[in-house]
Amino acid sequence: MIRFLNVEQRRLxxxxxxxTDGYPTGGAAPGTAVGPWTGFSTTCVDITDLNPPPSPDEVFRYFQTLPLPTLTTRxxxxxxxxxxxxxxxYADGPTSQDFTLxxxxxxxxxxxxxxxxxxxxGDGTDLTTTDPGAPYPDQTVTHDYAAGTYTASLTTTWSGTFRVDGSADVAVPGTTTTEGAPVTFAVVEARAVLTDPYD
Structure with a gap:
């Protein structure tokens, strides 16, 4: 980034x-600036180093604060x-989102x-997958339970890429997580009961 500067000065x-040039001071005290501002020089200054593009670590700090989707457990x-x-x-919600900062x-x-x-x-078991699951009959995430009442929940880990002013994509150097709302359900044991079909 280049900035054009016009440097000016005043007499003291x-x-x-x-x-120094005999300009009338009007009795002003030593060190007082007198007369108008005058041009001293013009120059172009490279200020890129003064405001470098955001680094991956800086972007990661912002990434951790993004309002990412909270996926609901179904x-x-x-x-x-x-x-x-x-x-x-299975999870209910978007699994990708774009942000502009x-x-x-x-x-x-x-x-x-x-x-x-x-x-x-909810029974002490954690299942980690790379897909959000799917409802029946395309299910990919299942779990067997004993009889009881359980509360299940979902932690989603998010990664990201970023680009600065339209540059090439760069990986965000870290991940962040969101926690979905838990669901509570009962697992009951079905018992066979003999009946008389003619009764």
Whole structure:
């Protein structure tokens, strides 16, 4: 970045009450500026080093504060589940989002992408996947439960890339996480009951 500078100066009253070029001082005290501003020189100055583009570490600090999507945990079957029938988990929400920031006068475009999903099943088991799951019949994340009541939740890990003023994409040097709202459900045990079809 180059900035054009026009340097100006003013006369100062010398200790003997005069100026270097004889400009009238009007009795001003020594050290007082007198007369108009006059041009001294013009020059072009490279100020890039004074305001460098945002570094990856600086962008990462902003990345950690972005309002990333909070993915909601969904489970099937909705409501109560059955022992012996796996519970299906999947996330509900966008898994990527674009942001445009102004950092010290630079336009920084960030693309955040959900990199991994950690499903806290509620029974002490954590399942980590690289996809957000899907509802039945395309399920990819399932878990078997014993009878009981459980609260499951989802931690999403986000990575990102960024570009400054339209430059090439650069990886954000770190990740951040969001926590989805938990869901609570019961798992019950179905019991077979003999009945008389003629009764």
């Amino acid at each position: 009253v010398l200790p003997d009450g005069t100026t 489970q099937q079957p909705p409501g109560n589940a059955l022992v012996g029938l796996p519970v299906v988990f 102004d950092i010290r006068g630079f336009t920084v475009e960030i693309t955040a992408t959900a990199e991994s999903f950690t499903w806290h099943t």
